[in-house]
Amino acid sequence: MRKRYGRAGRSRRRKQNQILSSVHGVNLSQELGYIQLRRWLKQRGFWDLYLLPAHFSDTGRGLMITKSLKAGNLIISLPVKCLLTTSTVLGSYMGEYIKRWKPQVSPLLALCAFLISERHFGNKSLWKPYIDVLPKTYTCPVYFPEGILNLFPGPLCRNAQEQRSTVQELYISSQPFFLSLQSLFGERVKDVFTHDALRWAWCSINTRTVYMKHPQSEFLSREPDVYALAPYLDLLNHSPGVEVTAAFNEKSQCYEIRTGRDCRRYEQVFICYGPHDNQRLLLEYGFIAGGNPHSVVYIDQDVLQSCLLKEDKQTAQKLSFLMENNFLENLTFGLDGPSWRLLTTLKLLCLGPNEFSCWKKVLLGASVSSENEKMSLNLAERLCCYLMDDNNKAMQKISHRRCNKLDEFKDYLDLVESLRREERRILESSLETLKNLRSAIS
Numbered sequence: 530m531r532k533r534y535g536r537a538g539r540s541r542r543r544k545q546n547q548i549l550s551s552v553h554g555v556n557l558s559q560e561l562g563y564i565q566l567r568r569w570l571k572q573r574g575f576w577d578l579y580l581l582p583a584h585f586s587d588t589g590r591g592l593m594i595t596k597s598l599k600a601g602n603l604i605i606s607l608p609v610k611c612l613l614t615t616s617t618v619l620g621s622y623m624g625e626y627i628k629r630w631k632p633q634v635s636p637l638l639a640l641c642a643f644l645i646s647e648r649h650f651g652n653k654s655l656w657k658p659y660i661d662v663l664p665k666t667y668t669c670p671v672y673f674p675e676g677i678l679n680l681f682p683g684p685l686c687r688n689a690q691e692q693r694s695t696v697q698e699l700y701i702s703s704q705p706f707f708l709s710l711q712s713l714f715g716e717r718v719k720d721v722f723t724h725d726a727l728r729w730a731w732c733s734i735n736t737r738t739v740y741m742k743h744p745q746s747e748f749l750s751r752e753p754d755v756y757a758l759a760p761y762l763d764l765l766n767h768s769p770g771v772e773v774t775a776a777f778n779e780k781s782q783c784y785e786i787r788t789g790r791d792c793r794r795y796e797q798v799f800i801c802y803g804p805h806d807n808q809r810l811l812l813e814y815g816f817i818a819g820g821n822p823h824s825v826v827y828i829d830q831d832v833l834q835s836c837l838l839k840e841d842k843q844t845a846q847k848l849s850f851l852m853e854n855n856f857l858e859n860l861t862f863g864l865d866g867p868s869w870r871l872l873t874t875l876k877l878l879c880l881g882p883n884e885f886s887c888w889k890k891v892l893l894g895a896s897v898s899s900e901n902e903k904m905s906l907n908l909a910e911r912l913c914c915y916l917m918d919d920n921n922k923a924m925q926k927i928s929h930r931r932c933n934k935l936d937e938f939k940d941y942l943d944l945v946e947s948l949r950r951e952e953r954r955i956l957e958s959s960l961e962t963l964k965n966l967r968s969a970i971s
């Protein structure tokens with residue numbers, strides 16, 4: 530007979546299941562898409578019994594290992610035949626069009642055009658099993674609805690707008706090249722190479738390629754040719770703390786990833802995409818990592834200026850020194866308080882009229898006076914409070930958008946909210962550090 534559980538028991542079981550599916554994912558390898566992908570990879574020389582696609586409740590789709598691995602073991606070794614690079618494109622039906630085209634197309638555009646075209650060919654595509662398991666849409670800022678971008682912190686909002694312009698400009702500037710491909714298609718190329726298709730291909734490449742340097746091709750422009758789409762391997766999710774080594778092995782002619790630490794069976798295997806903070810992860814990959822040790826809160830120049838004391842007559846001059854010495858970029862609060870760069874900038878901005886000649890000393894990290902130390906910590910606190918206030922306002926706007934039942938925006942709002950929540954955590958911790966520093970010097 531089935532055991533009956535009370536409300537507390539059911540809730541405990543639900544929680545346990547959540548933990549289990551975040552650690553041990555739900556195996557997807559029996560779904561048709563993955564059966565076909567694995568069969569296709571086998572024909573190209575790749576077969577792995579121990580690495581399975583799975584769904585994890587916290588990170589979504591990823592790869593689960595069904596045997597334990599020791600540090601230094603191979604996680605995956607993908608033969609060159611499985612990789613999609615510019616060599617694949619140049620060697621395909623699209624190659625002669627690219628080789629003829631002047632001015633030469635960039636490696637990125639060549640890959641985008643090929644992906645769009647292969648997706649369009651559907652059943653006739655040699656890459657169909659791979660294209661079929663690619664995400665249909667992405668959560669990078671280029672996909673965000675305009676009204677939601679303003680909920681990002683200032684610096685990210687600007688980068689997000691820049692990303693949208695980059696894709697829009699690529700779309701417009703590539704029109705003549707796309708038109709040159711007309712004889713490959715029965716339909717009008719305008720209907721194949723749409724802005725939406727380019728956005729999808731651009732995000733597929735930006736979020737999924739592995740770094741692989743290729744020799745400069747005489748048929749492509751001189752932008753770096755460093756991309757390789759790596760089917761299956763590109764199901765590996767990111768974790769900021771893991772160590773792996775990844776590179777193309779010339780001897781084995783495989784792209785190989787080795788783990789830097791032991792992995793337990795049935796757990797998700799992660800790689801590290803780089804020491805990226807959450808704004809960068811959101812911008813480039815469309816997600817944020819909770820508890821990311823690299824995360825910081827950036828301070829915009831206009832935020833900095835709005836927190837300065839209005840009566841300081843030397844502010845303009847100080848700001849121009851800082852600008853000349855490249856000190857107004859990358860000013861951040863982290864979990865352990867203001868960065869050295871931020872504190873130095875604040876110390877310079879807080880120099881009294883008779884201390885001004887010491888500005889070089891400050892930029893080199895020396896202390897000028899205890900009054901200067903105190904004032905710069907006060908300014909840091911004002912900045913931190915200003916950013917917390919900005920964060921609270923954004924959170925209120927997010928909950929207001931949710932009340933308006935704009936469900937189609939849910940995923941985007943969830944992402945901004947998670948980012949804002951992480952940033953609040955950093956600011957709270959910074960404020961605590963600043964208070965301790967202040968009481969230590971008073």
Ligand SMILES: C[S@@+](CC[C@H](N)C(=O)[O-])C[C@H]1O[C@@H](n2cnc3c(N)ncnc32)[C@H](O)[C@@H]1O
Pocket residue numbers: 587588589590591664736737763764765766767768813814815816817818
């Ligand atoms: C190379 S793919 C990894 C596989 C991907 N999850 C999939 O289903 O195809 C990179 C994308 O995976 C997602 N991703 C990677 N690491 C993640 C993580 N720790 N948490 C949530 N999403 C993650 C992001 O959407 C990112 O753009």
